[in-house]
Amino acid sequence: QVQLVESGGGLVQAGGSLRLSCAASGRTFSSYAMGWFRQAPGKEREFVAVISWSGRSTRYADSVKGRFTISRDNAKNTVYLQMNSLKPEDTAVYYCAANDNIATMDYKEYDYWGQGTQVTVSS
Numbered sequence: 001q002v003q004l005v006e007s008g009g010g011l012v013q014a015g016g017s018l019r020l021s022c023a024a025s026g027r028t029f030s031s032y033a034m035g036w037f038r039q040a041p042g043k044e045r046e047f048v049a050v051i052s053w054s055g056r057s058t059r060y061a062d063s064v065k066g067r068f069t070i071s072r073d074n075a076k077n078t079v080y081l082q083m084n085s086l087k088p089e090d091t092a093v094y095y096c097a098a099n100d101n102i103a104t105m106d107y108k109e110y111d112y113w114g115q116g117t118q119v120t121v122s123s
Contacts, residue, residue: 001026001112002024002025002026002028002029002032002098002111002112003024003025003026003112004022004023004024004025004096004097004098004112004113004114005022005023005024005114005115006020006021006022006094006095006096006114006115006116006117007020007021007022007023007117008020008021008117009094009117009118009119010118010119010120011120011121011122012086012119012120012121012122013121013122014086014087014088014121014122014123015085015086016086016121017082017083017084017085017086018083018086018119019080019081019082019083020036020080020081020083020094020096020117020119021078021079021080022034022036022078022079022080022081022096022114023076023077023078024077024078024079024098025077026077028100029074029077029098030053030074031053031100032053032098032099032100032112033050033051033052033053033098033099033100033101033102033103033104034050034051034070034072034079034096034097034098034099035047035048035049035050035051035096035097035098035099035103035104035105035107035110036048036049036050036070036079036081036094036095036096036097037094037095037096037097037107038090038092038093038094038095038119039092039093039095039116040091040092040093043092045095045107046061047061047105047106047107048060048061048064048068048081048094049061049064049068049069049070049081050070050103050104050105051070051071051072051079051103052103053103055071055072055074057103058070058103059103059105061105063089064083064090067083067084067085067086068081068082068083068084069081069082069084070082079096081094081096083119086119086121087121088121088122088123089121090119090121091119091120091121092118092119093116093117093118093119094116094117094118094119095113095114095115095116096113096114097110097111097112097113097114098110098111098112099111
């Protein structure tokens, strides 16, 4: 079992930055690929970024590539999402998720989810 708790969301102006954190419980955190997803009102949940269990492999959605960076600290059981150059269209609830198989963009492959943290970007 893995429990995930996101933090770091908030209100920021366009062009600003936020860093989201996702703290995981459980001794096997380092064996999980970790993903970030987001969901805006009235829209489907969409992939943002994923990092492999080792941290050596990352993938990003085209919409955030070059602006967002995913990282992890296995000693602290935490995964991060650094978000720079934020745009109003980044406004959404952001979720972290754990997957004990592969670093995939498919949300259906993820076994554990956090409760989400709201990110609002004003224009």
